[in-house]
Amino acid sequence: GQQVMQIPQYQHVQEGEDFTTYCNSSTTLSNIQWYKQRPGGHPVFLIQLVKSGEVKKQKRLTFQFGEAKKNSSLHITATQTTDVGTYFCAVPNFGNEKLTFGTGTRLTIIP
Amino acid sequence: DAGITQSPRHKVTETGTPVTLRCHQTENHRYMYWYRQDPGHGLRLIHYSYGVKDTDKGEVSDGYSVSRSKTEDFLLTLESATSSQTSVYFCAISEGLAGVQYFGPGTRLTVT
Numbered sequence: 001g002q003q004v005m006q007i008p009q010y011q012h013v014q015e016g017e018d019f020t021t022y023c024n025s026s027t028t029l030s031n032i033q034w035y036k037q038r039p040g041g042h043p044v045f046l047i048q049l050v051k052s053g054e055v056k057k058q059k060r061l062t063f064q065f066g067e068a069k070k071n072s073s074l075h076i077t078a079t080q081t082t083d084v085g086t087y088f089c090a091v092p093n094f095g096n097e098k099l100t101f102g103t104g105t106r107l108t109i110i111p
Numbered sequence: 112d113a114g115i116t117q118s119p120r121h122k123v124t125e126t127g128t129p130v131t132l133r134c135h136q137t138e139n140h141r142y143m144y145w146y147r148q149d150p151g152h153g154l155r156l157i158h159y160s161y162g163v164k165d166t167d168k169g170e171v172s173d174g175y176s177v178s179r180s181k182t183e184d185f186l187l188t189l190e191s192a193t194s195s196q197t198s199v200y201f202c203a204i205s206e207g208l209a210g211v212q213y214f215g216p217g218t219r220l221t222v223t
Contacts, residue, residue: 009151033211042201042214043154088153092209098169099209101146103153 006102019076021105023089033090115215123221130189134202143185147198192222
């Protein structure tokens with residue numbers, strides 16, 4: 001199936017600092033989705049990127065799709081305690097289109 | 112949140128016993144999925160369905176079976192539970208195979 005690497009696995013930041021997680025694929029992607037899972041909760045869809053070089057913003061969150069459509073990033077500016085959780089990317093498998101989820105980046109905030 | 116429920120939400124069972132988890136949706140989405148989530152492994156697809164009585168295996172299907180007799184219901188069965196199947200199980204739905212997925216609240220299963 002599709003291989004997607006997500007880094008880092010864990011990130012601890014002081015409240016107010018920025019945070020970035022990256023998703024990397026060895027093959028060109030048709031699109032990429034991002035999800036957030038709060039502790040004890042279920043994954044919730046955040047956004048989908050489709051176009052090469054696409055940048056989308058949701059308040060303090062900035063999502064970027066690489067020019068070659070092989071990587072993506074999620075950047076959070078000035079983290080808040082509400083940002084705590086695990087962030088997953090998800091990409092369609094080449095051929096069968098089933099989604100493969102990255103292993104996630106767990107973000108913890110130090111108040 | 113999309114209309115997805117899972118039952119039970121928590122279950123403790125003994126090794127060797129059969130277990131059935133239920134996912135119910137009110138969104139009339141075509142695709143339904145069962146994932147398991149374990150530390151360090153993210154979300155791994157067990158089985159999915161692309162219509163009534165149409166199902167296919169995911170990457171970790173051994174030891175699991177599924178059934179979908181109605182659009183709204185997708186059942187996951189562990190025929191003989193093992194300790195390695197202790198996990199959190201999520202159901203998800205989507206309109207298209209590579210479309211946005213909406214997840215249920217999860218079932219925490221412990222096999223002793």
